[in-house]
Amino acid sequence: xxxxxxxxxxxxxxHTSPTLSILYGKDPIHVVRGSGQYLYDADGRxxxxxxxxxxxxxxxxPKVTEAASKQLALVNTNTRFVYEGLVDYAEQLASTLPAGLxxxxxxxxxxxANELALRLARAHTKRRGAVVLDGAYHGNTTTxxxxxxxxFDGRGGGGRPxxxxxxxxxxxxxxxxxxxxxxxxxxxxxxxxxxxxxxSAHPPALLLAESLLGTAGQIEPPAGFLASAYQAARAAGAxxxxxxxxxxxxxxxxxxxxxxxxxxxxxxVTLGKPIxxxxxxxxxxxxxxxxxxxxxGMEYFNTFGGAPVSCAVGLAVLDVLEREGLQAGAxxxxxxxxxxxxxxGKSRPVIxxxxxxxxxxxxxxxxxxDSPEPATRLxxxxxxxxxxxxxxxxxxxxxxxxxKIKPPLPFSRGDADRLIESVDTFLGLQAE
Amino acid sequence: xxxxxxxxxxxxxxHTSPTLSILYGKDPIHVVRGSGQYLYDADGRxxxxxxxxxxxxxxxxPKVTEAASKQLALVNTNTRFVYEGLVDYAEQLASTLPAGLxxxxxxxxxxxANELALRLARAHTKRRGAVVLDGAYHGNTTTxxxxxxxxFDGRGGGGRPxxxxxxxxxxxxxxxxxxxxxxxxxxxxxxxxxxxxxxSAHPPALLLAESLLGTAGQIEPPAGFLASAYQAARAAGAxxxxxxxxxxxxxxxxxxxxxxxxxxxxxxVTLGKPIxxxxxxxxxxxxxxxxxxxxxGMEYFNTFGGAPVSCAVGLAVLDVLEREGLQAGAxxxxxxxxxxxxxxGKSRPVIxxxxxxxxxxxxxxxxxxDSPEPATRLxxxxxxxxxxxxxxxxxxxxxxxxxKIKPPLPFSRGDADRLIESVDTFLGLQAE
Numbered sequence: 107x108x109x110x111x112x113x114x115x116x117x118x119x120x121h122t123s124p125t126l127s128i129l130y131g132k133d134p135i136h137v138v139r140g141s142g143q144y145l146y147d148a149d150g151r152x153x154x155x156x157x158x159x160x161x162x163x164x165x166x167x168p169k170v171t172e173a174a175s176k177q178l179a180l181v182n183t184n185t186r187f188v189y190e191g192l193v194d195y196a197e198q199l200a201s202t203l204p205a206g207l208x209x210x211x212x213x214x215x216x217x218x219a220n221e222l223a224l225r226l227a228r229a230h231t232k233r234r235g236a237v238v239l240d241g242a243y244h245g246n247t248t249t250x251x252x253x254x255x256x257x258f259d260g261r262g263g264g265g266r267p268x269x270x271x272x273x274x275x276x277x278x279x280x281x282x283x284x285x286x287x288x289x290x291x292x293x294x295x296x297x298x299x300x301x302x303x304x305x306s307a308h309p310p311a312l313l314l315a316e317s318l319l320g321t322a323g324q325i326e327p328p329a330g331f332l333a334s335a336y337q338a339a340r341a342a343g344a345x346x347x348x349x350x351x352x353x354x355x356x357x358x359x360x361x362x363x364x365x366x367x368x369x370x371x372x373x374x375v376t377l378g379k380p381i382x383x384x385x386x387x388x389x390x391x392x393x394x395x396x397x398x399x400x401x402x403g404m405e406y407f408n409t410f411g412g413a414p415v416s417c418a419v420g421l422a423v424l425d426v427l428e429r430e431g432l433q434a435g436a437x438x439x440x441x442x443x444x445x446x447x448x449x450x451g452k453s454r455p456v457i458x459x460x461x462x463x464x465x466x467x468x469x470x471x472x473x474x475x476d477s478p479e480p481a482t483r484l485x486x487x488x489x490x491x492x493x494x495x496x497x498x499x500x501x502x503x504x505x506x507x508x509x510k511i512k513p514p515l516p517f518s519r520g521d522a523d524r525l526i527e528s529v530d531t532f533l534g535l536q537a538e
Numbered sequence: 539x540x541x542x543x544x545x546x547x548x549x550x551x552x553h554t555s556p557t558l559s560i561l562y563g564k565d566p567i568h569v570v571r572g573s574g575q576y577l578y579d580a581d582g583r584x585x586x587x588x589x590x591x592x593x594x595x596x597x598x599x600p601k602v603t604e605a606a607s608k609q610l611a612l613v614n615t616n617t618r619f620v621y622e623g624l625v626d627y628a629e630q631l632a633s634t635l636p637a638g639l640x641x642x643x644x645x646x647x648x649x650x651a652n653e654l655a656l657r658l659a660r661a662h663t664k665r666r667g668a669v670v671l672d673g674a675y676h677g678n679t680t681t682x683x684x685x686x687x688x689x690f691d692g693r694g695g696g697g698r699p700x701x702x703x704x705x706x707x708x709x710x711x712x713x714x715x716x717x718x719x720x721x722x723x724x725x726x727x728x729x730x731x732x733x734x735x736x737x738s739a740h741p742p743a744l745l746l747a748e749s750l751l752g753t754a755g756q757i758e759p760p761a762g763f764l765a766s767a768y769q770a771a772r773a774a775g776a777x778x779x780x781x782x783x784x785x786x787x788x789x790x791x792x793x794x795x796x797x798x799x800x801x802x803x804x805x806x807v808t809l810g811k812p813i814x815x816x817x818x819x820x821x822x823x824x825x826x827x828x829x830x831x832x833x834x835g836m837e838y839f840n841t842f843g844g845a846p847v848s849c850a851v852g853l854a855v856l857d858v859l860e861r862e863g864l865q866a867g868a869x870x871x872x873x874x875x876x877x878x879x880x881x882x883g884k885s886r887p888v889i890x891x892x893x894x895x896x897x898x899x900x901x902x903x904x905x906x907x908d909s910p911e912p913a914t915r916l917x918x919x920x921x922x923x924x925x926x927x928x929x930x931x932x933x934x935x936x937x938x939x940x941x942k943i944k945p946p947l948p949f950s951r952g953d954a955d956r957l958i959e960s961v962d963t964f965l966g967l968q969a970e
Contacts, residue, residue, distance in 0.1 A: 118620065118624065120640070121631075121641065123833070123838065124829060125832060126844075127618060128619075134619070134620045135620065136619075136621065137613055137620070139612050140614075140615065145613065160615075166613055166614065175603065178606055180571050181569055181577065183593075183597075183816070185554075186559060187577075189569050193546055196554050199553075209554065210555075215646045215840070215842055217650070218646070218647065221679045222678075246839065247650075247681065248656060248657060262834035262835035384615070384845065384847070385818075400557060404692060406555065406678060407558075407559070408678060409648065412554075413818075416818070
């Protein structure tokens, strides 16, 4: 480690929280520049970024920078004034969603979006109970941690609150029900959670679920799952919140929204990370009916939410996505990369499962394919090896044995080849 | 209203929430540009801005725009990487605070800051109970609304939750105890609230209080109040959170932080609105001891909080504040304006009270100075008259009879004269 970096870490430790983690513990990256799917450190080294989904259209995309800079120089006020940007962005955003999802609220993060979504659902149903999926993370506020098994059952967590019911992770590889036909079985588990909620002191207001699961281990729910889960929610009088913070906005390739891939329509959609390409931006979109229930006399004001600069940035991201065909690119490169990992699995038996859609992929590493013990240590070694070879990737899942791939969307076939080659080389070294 | 604005409002209504209010109902302002303490509408009309405290160093300050634009073009990643901006900003921010307040957490809004502060206080005390001041607003999340009498006792509110105790607004003009010597009396009210909390099922974790009160009506607590309130909190085993989201960062003129004006030091300080001059930025600063209690194994991660652009903006705002001597300006112009309002009160008996510090002032309008019935209608008429004369100001307080003055800090003596003249003219017309 350079003296300069060492000094920076010492100063950082003095004035920031010890809960603030740093990637690659002993060998952190001192980032100074980013472009497309690449990050550059203070020594000028280039890293292929396979982990950052927030710079959705590419690090420091010039069109996004330009839009933000131009609007910052003009004015940045709040929604109590009238300006074009808010209206244009709300219209554009609503146009990407199924008919009926038409009322937009703008906030500053995915956490603020999920917080507001819970308020909408509670106001609409006049209830408080919730059903969530095991392993899920929905945000860093007190209430959202109470809806996040990943947190309340994790280190330092306070356990499940009585008003929240948890359904099993719909994981067709390692979960309670397995195989591609397990969607309905997992749907029945959600129905069971709603039965528990309805029988409790906290009848259910909502189902809160990612359409593809992030922290639970890049899980793609089996076909039919969302349809039967949504049906169970509605039968119990609850509304459905689709958390698309991680996986919306074209990343899954086949569709703009991940819920679309299973042919369902939620009642509330929450957006965050990618929609501002790094600018603090989040949104909630819902129906006119739910918006009317929330309009009970209490104003909802968000100081920065929907400000002119936020809207200019949001519009620029949508524009770049379309002009550069990034959803189609995510589909094509994602299918190529997924196929390459499946092919690699033929010669590398530690590859237990390859899953996901577009540029939201998970590669699960196991000790032995027939009895899939998680290869947690091997996964950590792989992440470190990749970092030494200037490729940034992360792991996730309850056993931290899932290689998580969610790069900026400009990620190319050439980048995919480079990633595959490095993983293959690493696994070859391990097998020797 | 122009056809263009009319069209904009129709389109806005179709895709944004009905809870999103618009200033000056029938005569809203279509903002297109801002500079210093001025906003400009689509017809090129210039408005003197006496209401927006968020553009703290002036609308679209070129140095802040430059810093944001430069960093946006370089890279905007997250705190799991290492970069100078985070460290520089944390050091600079900590240097503005009393010794001991040294660990910084960066978030995206004042709501996120107060949310995190509650989590810190609860983790440190292992308790949940809270004491807040009547009329206060602390943010828009579920938990913060439960700490905001302005919301839970207001329209659409659900009432006071059992774990929250409310002490009276320390208002020496209209409140339960009156006169400049009422600080200790209000302090005893806070002690009483802590006694109720300690005797309840929810022993107190915290006191959450603005150092000057915004939504409660621009209240400057009488001398000695904060000291006795903080003492009561600590005697009950609670920690003190100073909400400086509205009033910190030099606005009060005499001090950089409003709590400093009463010679007290909180355990946790929360920051928001002005620190990013409109860029979505908030922060929490606390002691190493409280930060250690929060470090219980659960990671606190905030995707955008403390990102390179956020830190570049935060640093630029601090730099402009200092270079342009804006705190000293707030003191000088604020004293001038306050004196002018007091002077105006001699000839205009509807001016019941003039209060506040620096450029955070409140002018309370009453029907009759001896029996101060709130002049709610007159205040609304004044706000509308000022808007017609291109001056933007707002009202607040439980009776909406307090003219609220919190302009961008470049606000000058000339601007003060213009405001005073308009208020005088309006009151003269009313008296005729």
